[in-house]
Amino acid sequence: MTEKLRGAEIFVRALADEGVECIFGYPGGAVLHIYDEIFKQDKVQHILVRHEQGATHAADGYARASGKPGVVLVTSGPGATNCITGIATAYMDSIPMVVFTGQVATALIGNDAFQEVDAVGITRPCVKHNFLVEKVEDLAATIKKAFYVAATGRPGPVVVDIPKDVTANVTEYIYPDSVEMRSYRPTVKGHPGQIKRAAQLILGAKKPMIYSGGGVILDNASDSLIKFSRLSGFPITNTLMGLGAFPGSDPQFLGMLGMHGTYEANMAMHHCDVLIAIGARFDDRVTGDLAQFCPDAKIIQIDIDPSSIAKNVPVDVPIVGSVSNVLNELIDIIDKSEHKPVARDSDPWWRQINEWRGLDCLRFDTTSEFIKPQAVIQSLHEITAGDAYITSDVGQHQMWAAQYYSFDKPRRWINSGGLGTMGFGLPAAMGVQMAFPDATVACVTGEASFVMCVQELSTCLQYDLPIKIVSLNNRYMGMVRQWQEFFYDRRYSHSYLDSLPDFVKLAESFGHVGMRIEKPGDVDAAFKEAFALTDRLVLMDFITDQKENVYPMIAAGKGQHEMHLAPTDRELA
Amino acid sequence: MNERHTISILMENEAGALSRVAGLFSARAYNIESLAVAPTEDPTVSRMTVVTSGSPQIIEQITKQLNKLIDVIKLIDLNDGPHIERELMLVKLRTANPEQRAELKRLVDIFDATIVDITDVSYTVELTGSPQRLDDFIAAAGVRHVMELARSGVLGLLKGSKALKA
Numbered sequence: 001m002t003e004k005l006r007g008a009e010i011f012v013r014a015l016a017d018e019g020v021e022c023i024f025g026y027p028g029g030a031v032l033h034i035y036d037e038i039f040k041q042d043k044v045q046h047i048l049v050r051h052e053q054g055a056t057h058a059a060d061g062y063a064r065a066s067g068k069p070g071v072v073l074v075t076s077g078p079g080a081t082n083c084i085t086g087i088a089t090a091y092m093d094s095i096p097m098v099v100f101t102g103q104v105a106t107a108l109i110g111n112d113a114f115q116e117v118d119a120v121g122i123t124r125p126c127v128k129h130n131f132l133v134e135k136v137e138d139l140a141a142t143i144k145k146a147f148y149v150a151a152t153g154r155p156g157p158v159v160v161d162i163p164k165d166v167t168a169n170v171t172e173y174i175y176p177d178s179v180e181m182r183s184y185r186p187t188v189k190g191h192p193g194q195i196k197r198a199a200q201l202i203l204g205a206k207k208p209m210i211y212s213g214g215g216v217i218l219d220n221a222s223d224s225l226i227k228f229s230r231l232s233g234f235p236i237t238n239t240l241m242g243l244g245a246f247p248g249s250d251p252q253f254l255g256m257l258g259m260h261g262t263y264e265a266n267m268a269m270h271h272c273d274v275l276i277a278i279g280a281r282f283d284d285r286v287t288g289d290l291a292q293f294c295p296d297a298k299i300i301q302i303d304i305d306p307s308s309i310a311k312n313v314p315v316d317v318p319i320v321g322s323v324s325n326v327l328n329e330l331i332d333i334i335d336k337s338e339h340k341p342v343a344r345d346s347d348p349w350w351r352q353i354n355e356w357r358g359l360d361c362l363r364f365d366t367t368s369e370f371i372k373p374q375a376v377i378q379s380l381h382e383i384t385a386g387d388a389y390i391t392s393d394v395g396q397h398q399m400w401a402a403q404y405y406s407f408d409k410p411r412r413w414i415n416s417g418g419l420g421t422m423g424f425g426l427p428a429a430m431g432v433q434m435a436f437p438d439a440t441v442a443c444v445t446g447e448a449s450f451v452m453c454v455q456e457l458s459t460c461l462q463y464d465l466p467i468k469i470v471s472l473n474n475r476y477m478g479m480v481r482q483w484q485e486f487f488y489d490r491r492y493s494h495s496y497l498d499s500l501p502d503f504v505k506l507a508e509s510f511g512h513v514g515m516r517i518e519k520p521g522d523v524d525a526a527f528k529e530a531f532a533l534t535d536r537l538v539l540m541d542f543i544t545d546q547k548e549n550v551y552p553m554i555a556a557g558k559g560q561h562e563m564h565l566a567p568t569d570r571e572l573a
Numbered sequence: 574m575n576e577r578h579t580i581s582i583l584m585e586n587e588a589g590a591l592s593r594v595a596g597l598f599s600a601r602a603y604n605i606e607s608l609a610v611a612p613t614e615d616p617t618v619s620r621m622t623v624v625t626s627g628s629p630q631i632i633e634q635i636t637k638q639l640n641k642l643i644d645v646i647k648l649i650d651l652n653d654g655p656h657i658e659r660e661l662m663l664v665k666l667r668t669a670n671p672e673q674r675a676e677l678k679r680l681v682d683i684f685d686a687t688i689v690d691i692t693d694v695s696y697t698v699e700l701t702g703s704p705q706r707l708d709d710f711i712a713a714a715g716v717r718h719v720m721e722l723a724r725s726g727v728l729g730l731l732k733g734s735k736a737l738k739a
Contacts (some may be wrong), residue, residue: 013656120589125600129643183646184586307637
């Protein structure tokens with residue numbers, strides 16, 4: 001005879017049985033039964049955030065760094081609505097996450113009860129799936145399903161809405177071993193005929209290009225991608241979401257592509273004859289003007305989500321499947337063929353690419369009296385030996401981190417690429433640090449983004465999270481200012497941040513260490529000092545050049561080959 | 574070029590399933606011309622028929638996005654092969670004088686329709702057929718005589734012995 005348990009206890013047991021080690025949350029009326037059970041056990045650690053948005057970003061960061069689903073627990077009403085930005089952020093980047101929202105008792109649903117909101121309705125457009133648990137008998141099986149849906153196929157956030165009476169009612173606890181859903185069976189094995197067609201194109205390519213994205217990281221397919229690239233000898237670029245899947249310091253790597261991609265990556269995209277898209281979704285920030293996109297290329301697209309294939313760009317060889325499976329099969333075929341890796345010194349296509357690369361499009365002024373943000377990122381790379389987990393917020397600092405940190409490993413670069421959520425960086429860093437307590441975690445941010453979730457400094461103190469915050473403070477919303485400079489005749493409408501706090505005192509008031517760095521010559525020493533404090537959170541406020549812009553840049557509506565280069569490079573292009 | 578397509582969807586008969594489909598169409602700015610849904614012989618499965626329009630590329634995206642919904646078990650684009658489409662209409666028509674009543678009765682016979690309710694001043698007619706046939710009936714009866722009208726939206730099945738099963 002199985003013992004009977006209250007819903008709240010079933011909830012906590014199910015999380016433990018699912019292997020959940022840590023959840024991020026904030027209590028409230030509808031989830032008090034659950035919080036009472038959390039209090040009584042020690043298998044699942046609960047991290048108390050200071051705002052529900054912080055909980056979702058922390059769980060998201062945890063998931064991106066560890067590969068395991070992030071878990072959130074919040075109350076009904078405002079607890080649920082405060083999660084929306086974090087859920088949408090995870091949805092856009094396909095991050096596995098399970099968000100449990102409390103709900104008013106079933107008898108009250110629809111009555112405009114206190115702290116009632118239709119959480120299932122309000123989250124529907126930004127979740128992979130969601131559930132309302134109507135009776136306690138369904139609770140354990142629904143939790144199992146939620147984790148299964150979140151983590152398989154193309155991952156994504158799943159919301160489980162649990163009315164308060166469901167957590168009070170009693171039933172037998174059985175946690176299912178497996179899930180079978182007739183309506184959800186992701187295709188993971190690529191079609192053999194399509195793979196053969198792709199291999200033929202690949203083996204016959206004169207000007208090939210590998211374009212890989214976040215799908216490679218989500219599928220832990222970095223090793224397969226590296227093997228495929230080595231075997232073929234083809235040039236490779238990564239999307240913003242795909243950075244680290246291929247070593248950034250490798251000469252075969254052309255850098256990131258897209259709006260702020262390198263000259264060589266974008267030019268190679270534009271001129272290639274065979275494009276191999278791997279776990280990348282042809283985002284508008286990558287393609288620029290679709291009419292001018294890869295005009296001469298046959299396109300192969302590998303993706304686990306059929307709806308990502310040929311959504312924006314017509315594809316010659318679509319392959320639905322997990323990128324690791326498909327890459328491994330392609331590797332087999334190429335291995336058995338006559339193909340030799342393309343030689344980077346003698347091949348005409350590589351010679352052309354190296355010519356583009358010779359432009360050195362990421363050069364910047366190193367003689368300035370102001371701190372250059374790019375130099376700060378390079379210095380951060382040095383002090384961390386390129387081996388830190390870097391989270392970021394959204395804007396110029398995000399692009400500089402992506403361009404200059406040179407990620408060599410997957411899951412090290414953690415940013416909101418799809419939704420572009422300011423305020424993501426600090427709570428995401430908390431999640432990363434929870435997943436890897438001994439790792440070096442730095443949050444590259446800007447003073448505008450940082451204050452959007454600044455309350456989480458308090459969480460960092462409570463759980464001793466020694467995050468290093470690198471704030472590139474230019475007293476502007478830098479990316480907004482850059483667009484206003486280029487496209488709005490320098491009318492800097494509401495992009496200037498007046499009345500900023502004293503960030504050093506701010507850090508100190510939260511119990512952390514604050515530093516202000518104002519001269520280029522002090523950057524390295526400041527990093528040394530900050531990273532020596534291995535058990536403290538340090539907020540480094542770098543006062544940077546106010547007018548620095550992110551280059552290269554493809555303006556909206558332009559083709560990939562029509563880049564706006566840094567002033568120093570323009571005459572060369 | 575916009576094409577009209579009829580998509581038949583088998584989905585879990587669960588609360589919220591309909592709003593997932595409706596939400597998908599509005600979120601991605603796809604057209605819905607009509608939508609009909611009811612449970613099937615298996616009460617855990619609903620069958621939904623959506624009539625939509627768009628370029629071939631949009632139609633492909635619509636079917637892919639629908640398939641991606643976790644509640645969707647299977648779907649078929651009926652326009653991929655021969656199929657039957659039917660729609661039910663109930664229409665209340667004003668009948669001001671005996672000539673009009675006689676004329677309408679003739680029309681009902683021609684269209685093989687049924688008069689299901691009568692008053693001194695109106696006939697309520699039931700008619701099943703292709704959407705075009707229903708349009709034709711209204712045109713013949715005269716739009717100005719229509720007091721009110723309800724149409725079910727299109728239902729469709731594949732022709733032949735092949736069947737869409739969960």
